[in-house]
Amino acid sequence: MEVCKGSDCLKVELIAYTLPQEGSVDKLVAESGAISHAPHFKELNDERVKNLIELLKKLGHESVFEHACFTFRVEGISRVCTHQLVRHRLASYTQQSQRYVKLKEPTFIVPESIASSAFYDEYINVLTQAAELYRKMVEGGIRKEDARFVLPQSVETKIIITMNARELRHFLELRCDKSAQWEIRALAEKMLSLVYEVAPLLFDDLYEKYILDK
Template structure:
């Protein structure tokens, strides 16, 4: 899996602070940007995060290039609707030698891994045979597995990204999308550490698990992960 932050709003924390100050200031946005010191920006962002003044963080966005993930993952990812996605097309890109993602539970079981790999080889062969019979790629793709590797570009504003982390960094999220979420979180923390300081599973921010009886029971471990 590869996750790369390829573009983001310049000086994202200053932008968030400016938007917050504008709500209570008689002067305009341009003047605020010029006048606010780094310390003022830092203090205001900390206050915004603590207060949950969420509308102000919608003014900054982050774009990720993501590779080496399965169609299973992207089916889950696009359920996060306040985001923009561009995914590698199976209608136009041939999948003759498609890579595939093997879940750890299958990979560590030799018998299961053998069955899994055998099926993937069979799917590749069937896909090739169909396209050789002049079946369009857009129809031949119907035999492809959810395990098929794909690539996607995803853009989130900071508010939707924080919500995404609260759900997908949770231990109850599926392993693949959880791994991706932590890689994305590491990327944005590097450019906006104050904004994403408390980002992660919802228990990290609130101190309580929303899963009730279905809790993972790993609250202390989740706190440690956030601090790494």
């Protein structure tokens, strides 16, 4: 059994995103937006791309943002967190299955508040017992899909997430906010930093609000 404190083991990678034949993902969105007011498709210069994306955000013409998609690979995250994540319905997810994957050495995510408290040792004892009983049950012939019922929600999982920029902006607004729970907030902040690198104009307002002004 392994233990990860807080978001120490959280790993988030941007593994794919929409890249047009020419130009950037920002430009793709701006050029898609431009067609609604232009007689022909046309290539935009950098200044026009910037101004158009700002205008789209201001007007709330958000369907244009759906042309850009982002795919993330996430590990070192608890099932507590992914349960909250998958409530966001306009996204695609593929999660490691507890029916098919035997958790030989389960890892558990431990909140900092528990790790630094007087309950820590007792808590670790419970996790150890749960992991041990899970192992014994699987070895004793109980199917993984049933043995997993003994595992706490803090068990680590892995998930692939794909969101378009419209849904991603909505997700980031909700989950980077101070009212969000710490783990999903840590996830959202990492996702925001990654997409800001490849699509700065699509996410600059959120990056400033939730990362720079944090």
